[in-house]
Every structure is written in C-alpha cells, then in structure tokens.
Amino acid sequence: MKANVLLFELALTFYFFATAIGxxxxxxxxxxxxxxxxxxxxxxxxxxxxNIIVRYxxxxxxxxxxxxxxxxxxxxxxxxIFFYHEYRYKIGLLSSFIMPVVFILMxxxxxxxxxxTELSPxxxxxxxxxxxxxxxxxxxAFAMAFGIGIMYIIQERYVKxxxxxxxxxxxxxxxxxxxxxxxxxxxxxxxxxLAMITGAIWARSAWGTYWRWDPKxxxxxxxxxxxxxxxxxxxxVGWRGKKAAILSIAGFLLVIFTFLGVTLLLKGIHVFE
Amino acid sequence: xxxxxxxxxxxxxxxxxxxxFAFDGDKLERALKMLMxxxxxxxxxxxxxxxxxxxxxxxxxxxxxxxxxxxFLADFHGVPKALLEKSLFILHGREAVKHIFRVASGLDSMVxxxxxxxxxxxxxxxxxxxxxxxxxxxNKLMKKTFSVAKRTRTETGIGKGAVNISYAAVELxxxxxxxxxxxxxxxxxxxxxxxxxxxxxxxxxVRNVTVTNRTYERAVRLAEEFHGRAVxxxxxxxxxxxxxxxxxxxxxxxxxxxxxxxxxxxxxxxxNPVYLIDISDPRSIDPGIDGLxxxxxxxxxxxxxxxxxxxxxxxxxxxxxxxxxxxxxKTFLKWQESLLAVPTIVAxxxxxxxxxxxxxxxxxxxxxxxxxxxxxxxEYLAASIVNKIIHNPIALLKSxxxxxxxxxxxVRRLFSLEGDDDER
Numbered sequence: 001m002k003a004n005v006l007l008f009e010l011a012l013t014f015y016f017f018a019t020a021i022g023x024x025x026x027x028x029x030x031x032x033x034x035x036x037x038x039x040x041x042x043x044x045x046x047x048x049x050x051n052i053i054v055r056y057x058x059x060x061x062x063x064x065x066x067x068x069x070x071x072x073x074x075x076x077x078x079x080x081i082f083f084y085h086e087y088r089y090k091i092g093l094l095s096s097f098i099m100p101v102v103f104i105l106m107x108x109x110x111x112x113x114x115x116x117t118e119l120s121p122x123x124x125x126x127x128x129x130x131x132x133x134x135x136x137x138x139x140x141a142f143a144m145a146f147g148i149g150i151m152y153i154i155q156e157r158y159v160k161x162x163x164x165x166x167x168x169x170x171x172x173x174x175x176x177x178x179x180x181x182x183x184x185x186x187x188x189x190x191x192x193x194l195a196m197i198t199g200a201i202w203a204r205s206a207w208g209t210y211w212r213w214d215p216k217x218x219x220x221x222x223x224x225x226x227x228x229x230x231x232x233x234x235x236x237v238g239w240r241g242k243k244a245a246i247l248s249i250a251g252f253l254l255v256i257f258t259f260l261g262v263t264l265l266l267k268g269i270h271v272f273e
Numbered sequence: 274x275x276x277x278x279x280x281x282x283x284x285x286x287x288x289x290x291x292x293x294f295a296f297d298g299d300k301l302e303r304a305l306k307m308l309m310x311x312x313x314x315x316x317x318x319x320x321x322x323x324x325x326x327x328x329x330x331x332x333x334x335x336x337x338x339x340x341x342x343x344x345f346l347a348d349f350h351g352v353p354k355a356l357l358e359k360s361l362f363i364l365h366g367r368e369a370v371k372h373i374f375r376v377a378s379g380l381d382s383m384v385x386x387x388x389x390x391x392x393x394x395x396x397x398x399x400x401x402x403x404x405x406x407x408x409x410x411x412n413k414l415m416k417k418t419f420s421v422a423k424r425t426r427t428e429t430g431i432g433k434g435a436v437n438i439s440y441a442a443v444e445l446x447x448x449x450x451x452x453x454x455x456x457x458x459x460x461x462x463x464x465x466x467x468x469x470x471x472x473x474x475x476x477x478x479v480r481n482v483t484v485t486n487r488t489y490e491r492a493v494r495l496a497e498e499f500h501g502r503a504v505x506x507x508x509x510x511x512x513x514x515x516x517x518x519x520x521x522x523x524x525x526x527x528x529x530x531x532x533x534x535x536x537x538x539x540x541x542x543x544x545n546p547v548y549l550i551d552i553s554d555p556r557s558i559d560p561g562i563d564g565l566x567x568x569x570x571x572x573x574x575x576x577x578x579x580x581x582x583x584x585x586x587x588x589x590x591x592x593x594x595x596x597x598x599x600x601x602x603k604t605f606l607k608w609q610e611s612l613l614a615v616p617t618i619v620a621x622x623x624x625x626x627x628x629x630x631x632x633x634x635x636x637x638x639x640x641x642x643x644x645x646x647x648x649x650x651x652e653y654l655a656a657s658i659v660n661k662i663i664h665n666p667i668a669l670l671k672s673x674x675x676x677x678x679x680x681x682x683x684v685r686r687l688f689s690l691e692g693d694d695d696e697r
Contacts (some may be wrong), residue, residue, distance in 0.1 A: 159448060160563070162575045164582065168448065169433075174546065176451040238544030241567045 007051035014044030019103040022096035037095050059116040062129045066117045071109030075102045077140035097147040127202035138191030139255050145184035146252035149245035152177040189227045219258040226251050274410045278369040279342045280327030286360030296321035305406040313341040316411040320397045331410045374598045377422035385587045386431035391422045409678045421601045425594040434583030438576040439473040442550045449548050453478035456517040460484045463491040467522025485509040514541040519549045521557045530558040612681045614670045620690040625659045
C-alpha cells in the first residue's frame with residue numbers, strides 16, 4: 001500500500017473510534033469528553049497531517065485538487081478550528097458534536113479515487129493555495145458553527161421544555177453557545193469573502209474574467225449572502241439564539257451542497273477532472 | 274473499646290424534643306469535659322445540629338455505657354428521663370459504624386445527599402480533638418467516615434441536582450446565561466419567597482438588583498439590603514428592557530406581565546434573552562409567552578417538577594452510595610477486629626518465631642557441623658533473646674488497660690503484623 005493511502009486509512013480509523021466514543025459519551029453520565037476521545041482525535045490528526053504532507057510533496061501542490069483530497073483537507077481544517085476552540089473555551093462534549101462531521105467527511109473522501117491529480121497548467125499558480133486555504137478555513141468555521149448550533153438547539157429544547165436531563169447539566173449555557181456561534185460566523189464570513197476575492201483574481205489571471213456564473217460560484221454567492229444575512233439580522237433586529245442557530249445549521253448544509261453537491265450534480269469549471 | 278451511638282434525630286423525635294437536648298453555645302465543650310472527667314466514655318464526639326443530637330462514644334462495656342450516656346443526656350440538660358426513653362435511639366458495633374457513615378454521606382438526612390452535614394461532623398470532631406476527647410478508635414472511625422463521605426459524594430450523584438425551587442431557579446439561570454455577575458435582576462414583590470430567590474441569585478454572582486413593590490417603601494427597604502435600587506410599581510414594565518432575570522412573587526388576580534409587555538420588551542432589548550421566574554400563586558406572568566424566542570419562563574409547578582426529578586435521581590444514586598457504605602463498613606470492621614489482643618499476640622509470636630528460625634538456619638549452615646551441645650546453646654540463645662524482647666509487649670497486650678487499643682495498634686505497626694489496615 002502506498003504511504004499516503006496507509007496514512008489516510010489510519011487517520012480514518014482513529015477518527016472512527018473518536019467519533020464512536022464521543023457518541024457513546026453523550027448518553028452516559030460523563031461530565032465532558034474523555035481524554036480518550038481527544039487523544040484518539042489527536043493521533044488521527046497526526047496521521048492525517050502526514051498524509052497531507054506526503055501528498056503535497058508528491059503532487060507539488062496543495063492536496064485539494066480532487067474530491068478525495070478536498071473532503072480530506074476540509075476535515076483537516078475543521079480539526080484545526082476544533083483544537084483551537086477546545087483549547088480556548090473548553091466546552092464539554094464539543095467533540096461529540098464535531099467528530100461525526102469530521103468522520104462523515106473523511107468517509108465520503110475515502111470513496112473517491114485517490115490518485116494524485118495533475119493541476120492543469122492554467123490553474124498552476126500560488127493563487128490556488130491561497131484561494132483554497134481561505135475557502136476551506138472559512139467552511140471549517142461554518143462547520144464548527146453548525147456543531148455549536150446543534151448543541152444550542154438541543155440545550156434550548158431542554159430549557160424550554162422544562163424537563164432537564166443529564167445532558168442538560170453537561171451542555172454549556174445558551175448564552176455561551178450563542179456567543180461562540182457568533183464568533184465563528186464572524187470568523188468564517190471574512191474568510192469566505194477573501195476566498196471569493198482571491199478566487200476572482202485567480203480566475204482573471206487563468207481565464208481572463210473575474211466572474212463566470214459557474215454553478216459553484218453561484219452557490220458560493222448564495223452561501224455568502226446567507227451568512228451576510230445572519231450577521232445583518234443579528235446586529236439590526238437581534239436574530240440571536242435559536243434563529244441564529246438554525247441559520248448556521250442551514251448555512252453549513254448549503255456549504256456542504258456547494259462543496260460536494262455542485263461538483264457531483266452540476267458541471268462547471270470547479271469540477272475536479 | 275466498643276463504638277456506641279446514642280441520640281435523637283428527625284427520625285425519632287420532633288423538634289420540640291430535639292431542641293431540649295441541643296448542645297449549643299459552650300454546652301458542647303462543657304459536656305465533653307464532663308464526659309472525660311466522669312469516666313462515662315473514654316472517647317466522645319457530639320454532633321448537635323438542628324436535625325440531630327447524636328453522641329458517638331467509645332466505651333468499655335456496652336450495657337453500662339448505654340445507661341451512663343442516657344443518664345448523662347438527661348442530667349446534663351435537666352430533662353426527665355421519661356421524655357428521653359421515647360425519642361432515643363441506640364446503636365452499637367456494626368450498626369453504629371454504619372449509621373455514622375450514612376449520616377456523613379447524607380443518606381440519613383431529611384434532604385437526601387445534602388452537603389452541610391459532613392461539615393458539621395468535621396466541626397464536631399475538631400472540637401473533640403481540641404478537648405482531647407477522642408482516642409485511637411474514634412480518630413480512626415472519623416477519618417474513615419470522612420473518606421467514605423467523600424467517596425459517596427464523588428462516585429455517586431447523591432448530592433447532584435437542585436432539590437429546592439430556589440436552587441433549581443439558579444441552576445437554570447446558569448444554563449441560560451454564561452456569567453451571572455453581568456446580569457441584572459428585578460424582584461417584583463417584597464415578600465419572603467421572592468427575597469429568598471433573589472438572595473440565592475445574589476449568592477451566585479448577580480450584583481445588579483432592582484426591587485419593585487406595590488408599597489414603595491418596602492421596595493426601598495429591601496433594595497437597600499440588596500445594595501440595589503427601588504422602582505415604583507407603575508414603572509416596572511418599562512424597566513424590564515434592562516433586566517435579564519425577573520423574579521415575580523406577588524399576589525395578584527390577573528397577569529402583571531402580558532404577552533404584549535414581553536413582546537415589546539424583547540424588541541427593545543434586541544432579543545437579548547430574558548429569564549422569568551414566576552413564583553406567585555396564582556401565576557402572575559402570562560404563560561403564553563413560552564412560545565416567544567429567547568424568553569424563558571418558569572413557574573412554581575415547573576420548578577417543582579425539576580425538583581421532583583432531581584429527588585428521584587438522588588434516590589436512585591442513594592442505592593449506589595449504600596453499597597459504598599457497606600463496602601467501607603467491611604474494611605473498617607476488619608481493622609477493628611485486628612485490634613483484639615489475642616490474635617495480636619499470636620501474630621507477634623508467629624512472626625518472631627519465623628525470624629528466629631530463619632536466622633538460626635543461616636547461622637548453623639555457616640558454622641558447618643557442630644556438636645550437640647554447641648547447637649543446643651545457639652538455639653537456646655536465639656530463643657531467649659526473642660522471648661525477652663517480646664515479653665514486655667505481650668504482657669502489656671494482656672493487661673487490658675485503658676489504652677489497650679493504642680498498644681495493640683502500636684504493636685501491630687512496630688512489628689508490621691498481618692491484617693493491618695493499609696491507611697497510614
């Protein structure tokens with residue numbers, strides 16, 4: 001087996017166990033995610049990082065040039081954001097909500113062909129790395145907002161229903177979840193904006209025009225508008241709490257559609273060859 | 274030394290009787306001193322709280338010990354013995370130890386798993402220590418009791434979840450807001466219930482308090498106590514926009530806060546969450562507001578519902594705690610058994626005999642073939658050294674004096690005999 005494939009399989013396996021334990025822990029009376037989940041995640045992440053480095057060295061460009069690489073690189077970006085939040089906010093049970101997203105992305109990555117794709121010469125420029133990294137980090141922040149949004153919805157249900165379970169005790173307060181959600185969107189939104197700008201510049205140098213209304217561009221624009229709306233409504237009429245949580249969940253589903261759906265269902269220049 | 278528990282508590286006697294026997298003020302130290310001087314019991318800890326008056330003692334003889342302590346209780350408090358007969362409970366040996374473990378774990382408390390009792394036992398023990406009223410047995414028992422209580426509390430959920438409505442209200446506040454000290458609270462109504470709820474919030478960090486009441490003067494008085502400010506009853510609705518937590522404890526016939534009030538307030542505060550605690554009966558806040566986003570309303574029934582669930586949960590956890598108590602009881606009884614003189618003497622003899630034999634064999638092997646007389650002399654020498662060394666300890670062990678347990682315990686430690694407890 002080739003080194004990068006082996007590394008990928010190892011990462012996937014570790015993520016699987018971290019996800020499984022994380023989900024089990026939701027239903028057991030454990031205060032916060034155990035160290036086992038975190039260590040499994042970190043180990044998986046190290047293999048994952050090695051896989052990305054190996055592919056980078058072999059392909060000579062950022063490994064985000066086909067669906068297999070893109071889904072894998074997005075999971076990697078989500079984990080970067082996750083580790084930061086785990087360290088910064090120490091939210092109990094966060095990994096139980098994020099690892100499933102990471103694992104599902106990695107699983108979908110694993111079904112696509114794993115060959116290292118040559119970038120077509122028109123695309124070969126440093127704009128590629130910049131555009132992709134910005135876009136993926138932005139999407140990762142939205143993924144995180146999605147997980148936090150789900151936590152919010154669950155906790156809000158408990159508080160509103162007036163029946164408090166043991167999970168209620170272990171989830172953070174509504175206000176903290178809402179604030180973190182807001183922080184994440186204020187992080188993801190500028191990243192997405194920059195990604196679209198750099199993409200346009202790159203498109204200009206590769207194809208001669210800034211914007212071509214290709215399906216991916218259109219859907220990214222829709223995503224951008226949704227998150228712009230989330231921020232706008234929050235600041236003007238106070239769409240916070242549940243509404244913000246629902247919007248950030250919907251927003252991420254749109255991200256995933258733009259990311260995988262558009263490539264698989266609709267054709268365009270962003271489609272990986 | 275036998276462990277004895279004599280006392281009365283909320284299970285055996287009503288408060289009118291219990292308070293007659295309370296060791297409050299300096300009575301506790303005086304009682305300890307009297308007990309030590311009068312030779313009623315060699316070791317004493319007295320636990321006197323509003324729910325229980327319990328005397329934990331180490332006595333030589335159980336029968337006479339019970340009589341003496343019973344008489345002491347009646348005499349000390351100047352209460353006729355007849356009154357005591359009906360309300361007293363008496364436990365000794367295994368049951369006494371188990372009782373103390375259960376009390377410290379909150380398993381015997383009126384509110385299951387309540388935490389204060391452990392602190393009260395610690396305090397009672399400290400006072401006994403200060404007055405030199407305890408010995409090896411009770412010291413060991415108390416130390417064990419604290420570790421049992423710690424185990425039951427950390428390994429089970431017996432102390433988890435609010436079991437009165439004020440605590441439940443605070444628990445909810447902490448799940449709605451991340452930092453209570455940054456939140457503003459308004460108390461509507463200057464009654465006792467509302468005051469209690471507000472106090473709990475203040476104890477948990479809330480600093481900004483506003484009070485409103487029909488009689489403005491009472492609002493002012495209470496606001497001063499809370500270092501807050503008072504608002505006239507006519508104006509309180511417009512104040513709501515700056516309020517995150519509302520406690521409503523008023524007697525009214527119709528809602529003082531309607532859905533429209535809250536809708537307007539929410540708009541004015543840009544949907545910043547509001548938590549409304551309605552402890553009025555009948556309710557004073559329209560329950561129809563539950564459908565609004567970022568509005569969290571709880572009434573007495575809701576809070577009682579939470580309390581019921583938590584109580585049920587604690588009852589379940591109590592079974593686990595009882596298992597821990599039983600387990601720890603066994604280890605303690607094992608240690609206590611080891612304090613008997615006879616097995617200690619046997620163990621000491623066996624141990625020294627084994628050492629003697631081993632060393633003799635080594636020496637004889639080294640010396641090679643010896644004459645019968647020489648071998649006999651050497652064996653005699655070894656035996657008599659050993660016997661002389663253990664003669665005094667054994668004599669002391671057999672003496673059955675006042676401090677016998679200390680001697681037994683010391684001998685076991687000095688010679689590191691089997692059956693010793695691991696806790697050092």
